[in-house]
Every structure is written in structure tokens, then in C-alpha cells.
Amino acid sequence: MLVSSSIATWTDCGSSSNYPLCTMAFFHSKLRSSFLRMEPFTVSFLPSSEFLKLSSFHSFQHSDLKLRHSFKSRTTPRMLRQPHELVITNEYPQNADFPRNYSRKEKKPFPIPIVELRRAARERFKKSKGQPKGRAPPPKNGLLVQCLVPLAYDVFNARITLINNLKKLLKVVPVHACGWCNELHVGPEGHPFKSCKGKHATLRKGLHQWTNAAVEDVLVPIEAYHLYDPLGKRIKHEERFSIPRIPAVMELCIQAGVYVSEYPTKRRRKPIIRIGKREFVDADESDLPDPVPEVPLKPLLTELPISEAVAPTNEEEKTLLAEETLQAWEKMRKGAKKLMQMYRVRVCGYCPEVHVGHSGHKAQNCGAHKHQQRNGQHGWQSAVLDNLIPPRYVWHVPDVDGPPLRRELRNFYGQAPAVVEICVQAGAAVPDQYKSTMRLDIGIPSSVKEAEMVV
Template identity: 70%
Template sequence: MACGSINSQFGAVVLWHGKGQSISSNLELSKCKPQLRLSSLDSLRQYCSPFTLQFKFKVPSQNFVRSVVIKCDHPQNADFPRYYSKKEKKPFPVPIVELRRAARKRFKDSRGQPKKPLPPPKIGLLVKSLIPLAYTVYNARITLINNLRKLLKVVPVQACKWCNEIHVGPVGHPFKSCRGSSASVRNGVHEWTKAVVDDIIVPVEAYHLYDRLQKRITHAERFSIPRIPAVVELCIQGGVDLPEYPTKRRRKPIIRISKSEFVDADESELPDPDPEDPSPPLLTEIPDTEIIPPSTAEETVALAEETLKAWEEMRGGANKLMKMYQVRVCGYCPEVHVGPSGHKAQVCGAHKHQQRNGQHGWQTAVLDDLIPPRYVWHVPDVSVPLSRELRTFYGQAPAVVEICVQAGAAVPEQYKPTMRLDIGIPKNAREAEMAV
């Protein structure tokens, strides 16, 4: 009798025949699949590029063994981002021990050496080489929002009514993972509604600073200072000029009096600035009433490819800006502050905020704090709904990537490991039990 197994760890499907079976040098998958009920071979053939087969024949005593190994050329089964509960503090990007060790080494190496000049952001100047990048990130964000509004007209996206989980597909997934209000009463079942752009791109806001080096915002000033998207604030501090959000631009470095005190240099003697090249044009968001969805499949694919490109430009450019312009995040809540030090507004309501008098626990932010990639379940086939029993076989991807993939765009290489494209998905729970 024929038997089979799916090795999900190594991305291989192995078939073998027992005693008394005849061996044929030409193994046809179409003949093996009905016997072994391994419908996952079709999905492997679809997603694995190139799709290769390796045949191994062994003739032990009294038994004939025949195996087929299917290999893929990209990594697989990467771990999903860890979910942190509200009672946990975010880990530091670099452990405290490593920071202290690096500080001691810098102090030891700087003995007897002249002081190194501070980078432009710390002396109040712009990094001129990063100004075009700031405009690129700003326009990429606007392009991403406009394109997502168009794609939502042709790609259905579901959002839970009670929690922040979303799902890309005509119907929501059946997994009982709701953590919203009265989730225990509903046994963790989601209630799905139509999603909007804010469900896909998490709105992370920050205070707009007229002067990046100004004194820290106090608790009494929390309502008098406007709040704007954190990515936009990062672009403004990187060199983007927006008339509605003025900011101070210095032409000479500041004069540092102490660690926390400085005065501006006298710029009255400087000549008039030379006329610079015109700044790149700034895009604007298209209202929902003026959104025109793509009419053909070719337009949808082209729009999805453009959306993926804008997503990568925004994240990649913001990551480069964050290496020069510091961004802070609270270790207990999602609050983000673009600046050298966080504000003093006592509005943190996370776990044990009473012990901190409502103040945030600021630490260095990473890219996912500024632009959170809201992960969703990857749907291999839109016509086949996800099964609760086969949850371990499904992968995940950021919502923007999943929307573009379902719209016809090619899967980016960096997202293939978590999407588990090389894992064969069984038809039912009985077939899943045969997987090793």
C-alpha cells in the first residue's frame, strides 16, 4: 500500500512504496496524487520557482523504496513577529549591556583625541544629501494612500468590529483570535465589516516641532501643539517644507553652552541665500469621492506593482532618515516622538502607568514602531476559504503586500519566508494528520 508524508520543516514531499510494489523509472505525479491524496503538490508547483524533483531509488532486502524530494530556492518557515501583551515592555533595539559596553569603549578610545564634530541634526542644520530622500518618502506615502483607496474598490478587505485585526479576502477568516471587547462572550469569534485605509496603514501620530532642538514639550502644552502623522513629521525635519506646518531652518550651527542649553548663532552677517533648485512637487491625497478604481485586469496589476514600490520606498527611505534623525517610542504604549528626546506629556495609560505618573518610557524606535506592518493571514486561493483545522499551514504577510499580491503583483522576496509559499496545504484535517 502506498504511503506519503509532507516535511514542512525542510520543504520536501517524500513518497514511498512498500513490499510488493513494482518500480517504474518514470514517476508521474498525476498518478501518485490520487493515491496519496497529496493535493499540496499543485500548490508547491505553483509557488516554488524553480520546481525541481529529485528521484532516489533504493533496493534494500525484500523491500523496494522510492522517494521524491521537492525543493525550493528561497528560505521558508520564518517566525512571525511576536505579539506583545499590554503588560509587557518592548525590548530595547540594542540591549542595555551592549550600550554601556559601547559607551565605555568610546570613552576609552577618545582619551587624548580631539573631539569629533557633531552631525548636522545635533547642531541644528539639515543633512543636505537626505533632503531629496525626505521628499521621496513623503510622496511615496501619498501615493500609497491613493493607490490603496483604488485597490479597496476591487480587492475586498475585512476588518473586525471589536479588535484591530483585518483579513484580505471576500470573507473573514474563521480563527477565534479576537481580543476586543466581550471577546470571551463571543468565544473569540470576529465580527467582520468593510475595512478602510486607516485599518491597513496604522495611523501613528506625533507632535509637530517648530524647532527640533527646542525644549521638551510639557504636560500643559499637549493641546496647543498640533499632531500630525509621524512619517510626515520625520520628512519635515528631514527637509520637506510644508506651508501649513512651518519649521525653523538654521544656516549656521548653534553655540552649545551646556548639555541642555544653547544659543543660535548670529546670521545677520550672512549673505542672502543663493537661489536653490526648485523642490520636487508634493503630491496630495485624493478624496474618496474622486477615486476611480481600475477598470481592467492589466490596470489592476500595474496599480498593485506601483503600490508595492511605494510601500518599499516609504519604509526604506524612512529607515535611512531614522539613522540620522532620532525617533523615540514609548516602551509601554505605541506613542512615537520624532526628536532627540521625548515629550513630557503625562498621557501614557499602559500597564502600571501610575508608578510612572503617566509619563512615557522613551527608548530608541525601530522602523516597525514608525510604520507598523499590520500582518494578515496569506490566502493561497481566494476561492477556497481558510480552514480552522489547517491554521498551522498558513503564512502571514503585511496587509499592503497581501492586497497587492491578490491584485496580481509578484510576491517580493523578503516576504516569502513568512508567507510560507513552499508549504503544501492539505485538503482537510485528515490529510493534515499525515503531515510530519
């Protein structure tokens, strides 16, 4: 049954969070109202799907808004005269602040406030008091989480795909890196903002000295110690040079079940036996059959040398390569976030050091602010995804072929991760989760005089 309506009035419009929530009432008859009038549209009642479809709102069809409206399966003329509510929600905020840059003297904030951690610990202690202690689930008992093993292989291959594709894209998309600080810029020429904080920055009045960037500038190489036994003893300071260091994402995938012959890992087939709070013994596996030689569950990709990376020859190949690179970036980040929920990752609160394991190592190699007071020891805390895979935000260029960025219009420009900006300039579509910081809906003034008139 189709019902045509000619007037729509806003009955409630408010937002208590970042996501707008609006409610509209639709009436079947023509009424006079002092509310906002909207153009005619068609409301379709579908008893089978129980959803509302708007056929004439072009902005609703091509926007990020999701429409949810439910009806009963049976509709009567009396029900059609009554107003119905339409809830419009947005999964991502329209605009968001840029991520904060912490100085070297500031400590990283805890993902969960320390007060909440203590309160949760007291609650767990009260609930466990007088009750028998249960068995620890994997991976705390030494076994793998079998449902996450395929995901670990996907994250491992997504990282290799991302690196190989970036080597190809950097040959067609210009990326600049400052020779004195860690700032990047994606575009034909570097930005003019005076934000350099490197050596001799005062002599250059904060201006950057741009050079050609490499893959290591776009993807920050965060390394961690490789553990043969994740439940073994902590790495001592004297062992810091005898244990290999590999990329932290790679170490996370190995502990989650990826087999790499160059970096062997102890795989238990029975849960460990706890004899104390921090002491345990391995279960007897003599009654089990001989272990089968471990082989990769999926074929593992390898990194291409920079000389073998072939740049795309036309615009179509460049766009497809950018889309594939963006998918690998999202696949690696989403997969690593799921793995971090089961396999603990620690980060130093003062420096970028990352450790994949139940507790951090004891190597006294922290050189952050006031490390002498801590004797070079790290201040370990729970890591977040950006500690494991830093996004490296850069300024978004609205029009690559247009005029360059202007210093006076800095407040009107947005930012995006370097990988996302490279893929967008190569022809990929902008993901929805990055539109809020890229400020795509903000008009950029054409002159400084016009910018001064903005309220």
C-alpha cells in the same frame, strides 16, 4: 571554452545560519560514487567575466538562489581536471517565524540590549578621555543632511501615493476588519479563527465580527508632535494641546528637509554653538545674505478624497495599480529606515506613542499598563521601523477563488503585511523578502485526516 560534465557530487552541504550554504565539486570524467547523482549540465568558463553559468538547471534559473563561482582568467587542461567549488547562497531564508505579538502588559524590547549600550558608552568615554571634543555633525549641530533631502521628498510622495492607491484598491479587493479588535483579513470572507481578544470575546467564543475596512485600518495612523525647532526645549505637559500633531512619517520628512507651508520649521544656516551639555546658542547669521524664501525641492502630492478615488476598470489596470502600490510601500519603508539612521525617532516602551526628535516629550498621556506608577509619563527608547510604520500582518490566502481558510489547517497558512496581501491578491508579484512568512512552499492538506498524517 565549454566543458561538458556528466556527474556532479555533493562534497559538503551544511548551514550554520538561516542561509543555506552548499558546496559541489564537478569532475570532468565519469566516476562511480555513492553520493547523490544529478542530471547532466554544462559548465561554461568565461575568462572575461570569471563567473560560472549553469544552463540546464531550470530550478536555478527561476529561483531565489544566487550562484557565485570565480576562476582565474587563464584555464589549462590540467586545471579542468581539478574539482572546482560552487557556492550557493540565498539572500532570504526559506521559512521564518511570524512576528511576535506583545501583550499590553509587556514592555517593548530595546533594539540593542542595554548591556551593549553601556559597554559602548564606556568605550566611547575611554577613547574620548584626554582628547579635545570635536564638532557635532549634522543634524546634531542644527543643520540638514543635504544628501538626504531628496530622499525625504521621495518618502513623503511615496506615502501619499500609497494612500491614494489603497483607496482605489479597496474598491476592488475585499478587506475585512473586526469590529471589536484590530485584526484584519484580506479575502472574500473573514477567516474562521477564534483569535478575537476584544470586548465580549468570551461570549462570542473568540470569533470575529467582520465589517468593511478602511485605509486607516490598513495603514495605522501613527501621529507625532510637530516641532518648530527640533533642537528646542522639550514639550511640556501643559503644551500638549497647543502643538499640532501630524503623521509621524510626515514629521520625519519635514525635519529631514521637506518644506510644507502649513507646518513651518526653523532652518539654521550655521552650526549651533554649544555652551554646555544641554545648552547652546545660535550662531550669528548677520554676515550672511538675506535668506531666500523656501520652496519645495520637488512637487508635493496631495491626498485624494475617497469620493474622487476611481477604481480600476479591468484586470490589467488593477495589476499595474497593485505593482505601483507595492513599489510605493517598499520605497516608503526603505527611505524611512535610512532617515531614521540620521534623525532620531523615539517610541514609548509601553504604548505606541512616537516622537521624532533627540528626546521624547514630557506630556503625561501614556495610558498603558501600570501608567499610574509612572504618573502617565512615557518610557522613551529608540524606535525601529515597525514602530514608525506598523506592517499589520494578516493571514495569506493561497487561492482567492478556492475554498476558504479552515480552522483545523491554521498551522499550514502563512502571513504577510496587509498592504502586501492586498497587492498580491490584486495581481502583483510576491516580493522575495515576504515569501519566508507567507509559506508559499508548504503544501496545504485537502482534509483534516490528511493534516493529521503530517509529521
